[in-house]
Amino acid sequence: MTTTIFAPILPADLDWQGDIPVARDYDDPYFSRQDGIAESRYVFLNGNRLPERFSTLSSGQLFVVGETGFGTGLNCLLAAQCFLQTAPPQAHLHLVSVEKHPLTLKDMRTALAHWPELASLANALLTEYPPATPGQHRLKLHPRISLTLLYGEAEQCWSLFQHPVDAWFLDGFAPACNPDMWQPALFAEMARLSRPGTTLATFTAAGFVRRGLQESGFVMNKNKGFGHKRHMLTGEIPHGSPASCPADSPSVIVVGAGLAGATTARALAERGCKVTVMDPDGIAQHASGNLAGVVYSTPSAHLTPQNRFYQQSYSHALRWLARQAFPRDKSDGQLNGVVQHYVDDKQQEKLTQALETGAWPSSLLIAQGEHAAELVGGGYLRPARWCQHLLDHDNIRIEKISVTAVHEGQPATVTLDNGQSRHADAIVLCTAANTTTLPGLQWLPLKLIRGQVSYCQATEASRLWQQAQCHGGYLTPALDDLHCVGATFDLHNDSPVTSEKDDQANLAQLERYLPRLWLELGGQQINIVDRRVAFRCQSLDFLPLCGPLPVATENPHRPATGLYLNLAHGSRGITGTPLCADLIADLICKHPLPVDQQLVDALAPERFIVRKRKKQSGWTP
Template identity: 75%
Template sequence: MSLPTFSPIQPANIEWQENTPVASDYDDPYFSRQDGMAESRYVFLDGNRLSERFSGLQADQYFVIGETGFGTGLNCLLAAQQFLATAPAGARLHLVSVEKHPLRHDDLRTALAHWPELAELAAALLAAYPAPTPGLHRLQLHDSISLTLLYGEAEQLWPLFNHPVDAWFLDGFAPSCNPDMWQSALFSQLARLSRPGTTLATFTAAGFVRRGLQEAGFRMEKRNGFGHKRHMLTGTFSTDSTTTDIPARQQTSPSVLVVGAGLAGATTARALAERGCQVIVTDPAGIAAHASGNLAGVVYSTPSAHLTPQNRFYQQSYSHALRWLQHHDFPSSPEQGRLNGVVQHFVDDRQKAKITQAMDSGAWPEELLKPVGGIGVELVGGGYLSPADWCKHLLNHPGITLISSVITDIEEGAPARAMLADGGQLHADAIVLCTAGATPRLPGLGWLPLKHIRGQVSYCRATEASKQWQQARCHGGYLTPAINGLHCVGATFNLHDASPTPSKSDDDENLQQLKTYLPGQWQELGGEDIEIAERRVAFRCQSIDFLPLCGPLPLANENPHRAARGLYLNLAHGSRGITGTPLCADLIADMICGTPLPVDQQLVDALAPERFIVRKRRKQPEWKP
């Protein structure tokens, strides 16, 4: 089976007719000219009986709403508003909505301004609203409400989503205006993702829609429509004529042991704690003591026009990391860093052509990537920060306990078990190894296909001129503005050097690279008289296909599709730990808690540790980017 092909996203073309946005390509308004809010409440909220279903939830239950056209977000925001008003504390709502042509940010702001009673939720949506790039985007509208936006073709994206839905908003432009969406393929996906008792509601009463949904397994009912519309449809998914509502699902909040307190461990622990889990983090070296411990790191990505799973992960994790940092209000001071854009300088014609192609193709829209005076591009929203301060910030949560035990072995089970160097044991419902290059030292994990790449960064004393620098810069290496009077210049990349001792030759290499690609900055930093105050060596952990290992730990000597019970990996982030770990943390946390995942199935498979076992058993060559 071939992988789905993703394409750049084309934002919506909007024509404003008085106060109503109309989609030019479909000649259809986004909401009722008569009263859009009242129509949405009547059709989608009342049509799915959400008020009574929300109020009937238990504190540990969650509810999933799927939608076939996000538009202005009105339906989702109204559902969120009703959930906050009627659901018990502790319950959670997951909104999942697909959109082929997302509104531009300014158009969305203008549309949402019509409804001041939704201002707080609208502000949360606008603050986190993703750039138009294909795939899934996870937003947090409230501590108890997440929104996952699926940008792209509905018939392509719903097959890559694999979590049951409790209620459907079958929205989108009218069938007469948008016939491509209202097809049996969509109805089959609705049925696949439904369970007995799942409801749906839609504003249309078209006969072929009603018949198509009936053929897919929904018991349909025609009801009075809103305003001047005569009829609408509601439905209930059922395998027989007597099925009634089944209880909402419980979100598990297990006990979890996270091994490692670097970027992967800190983000994983925080994602779990925010889902109500009790988390123990253990690291005998302390917080961010290894590869996550450099003075500064850069939040960036590698633009590409080719939307392969690898490149989509780089892009999606970049945007996801920016939303995490914004949500957690970090960095909050210049000593912690700044998110004011990263300048990627062109180092040669090949790189320039690749990045220019990414911009011209639309795969990287101007909200994320823009040219900088012919010398390079700016990764919008990126920046630099102190990884250690970020880790400490994340681990400061009442649901997280930090200890310093040494783990010598792990065993699957319910609960899973970790053996300690002092002879003791720790038990947890799940164990997540965020141990990077140390992971193969554990018994049975030597098969992991990991590379350990030495890097040395040089900490250079700031000058009066360099103190004025505001943005991080990437070239052959990277250069950050000063933190505590020191600039990070680096970093070397050596696969065949295992020495932990810093060397003058590596400092010379870092400064020569700076001189070659950024001669102006090299001169402002002191030129031949640059003062190196400190240097640091760490070892990047990278997989052989350049993607992290994120997911259940497979049993190498058994069926590769049988994962070890309760054991997970989140490691091999290479030099992109700041950027990649938040998305992987949410993926691991949702897997453990049994809630909707923040990435599509294609990326789940691309990140799964079992990919290497499957590849080996099938005797397939390693996939190379």
């Protein structure tokens, strides 16, 4: 696994000189004082011959642009505009850009107001603009245009990126102002991600830049610069080939219609795949079937792969929900923040450090007095309605049928309980712990954790509650005039039968941590109307299993052709599944991935086989 160390992100410190943003740290403007749009088009779009190359793309073809300095997003927005004006209607554009010090949302809004002709794309960017947290952030500017923002040092970010790039915008503050970026190591990463025919363009003509790029494999040319600048550089990896062209949209079978299956199916369908969802019990009938679930995370100052997944999946889920306009109304839930009450000094210290270090910026986490913090943008919703909403798509078909076996190959195959077989280009198992009942998959390191939630009758006082509350358990505002109080956490009970004892445990925990709300709910007279038992599926290291299914044979590193897993989301299913769904969909469709290689490794199902082999060989980390 990659061992890159991530650090909190510091936003840009700007000096607004009229309507021109200037970076104080680099004493350089973000775009030309003369004409920012004209310079960007001249240098980056025309320097990479993008209008011509976009116009010659074929249906379904993918074009990837890489950029070394996002800044105000001007270059990316202009590339997106050019793509929509010149590319055929079924082509796709993926923009990938790095930024060490992202602008705040307020500053970004001010900067983009400078260009009303880009308003439509700029508004899409502002709507999805991510918080200042390290790593990759996937945004959608248009149904055919994705933007992946990489927050951090350019060289580090690109070293964790794997997809080939077709054109480079080598942008950033001038080499004299920002020498740390314009280094041979960055040029080498650009060359690694390039292929024959990949081009680059940059506003600078500095000799050491030209020589460094030449040494990395680019054939460089000096061209007339824009405006008062004498020269600029363009380059190309020789022996050109066309942009990447994934195969026609694959057919996919998704097994399971809970949160993991519904998000996976939707992510694939939006990429043009024909998806069949198979589940003998229908939509959201197991752990995804509770009346309410909470969209939340567990903030930490320590940016380990596990904690970065919790952070990145949280903001990613919020973008998904906003994009899908869900919740549609209060009957679906609300995204108005989640209050996390400190249950002990250790948790208080953990969240305080997350705030004070900047690992979790105020756009995601704010203090709520001395005894709680609020997860900004989180909330509660009905998981079953969310699943139904996601599965309502023309490219998705749902079948109530049981899968008894899966087989790798091209195509991949499922065997059904009626003895028939079905084939698809890919199969994704979103079947939680039931995955281990399939032949050959008993080795998966999964555990079941029983949880019982209590549905309590709302009172006159409790009907005024607006925000979900997390403590040792959780408490949601009323849906159907019922509050969810839960949930027990029992590793040693496999009974599906509800129990009065578990109800009392839920209420005792509520009384202990939130006594005022316990009283408003009725205190000793709380009316428990119903309850529900479900089993959380969790891995041994608390991260989901998301990626190709490895084969537990003599060659455990060989992925099973066409078979993928998306499971073991534990109690964070609403939060974690959208990011994992995009990861699975991009793996299948051969698009740039939404997470960096460190998180790809951390989520890969084969990590447990690798660890087992190392343990058996006596290797210790």
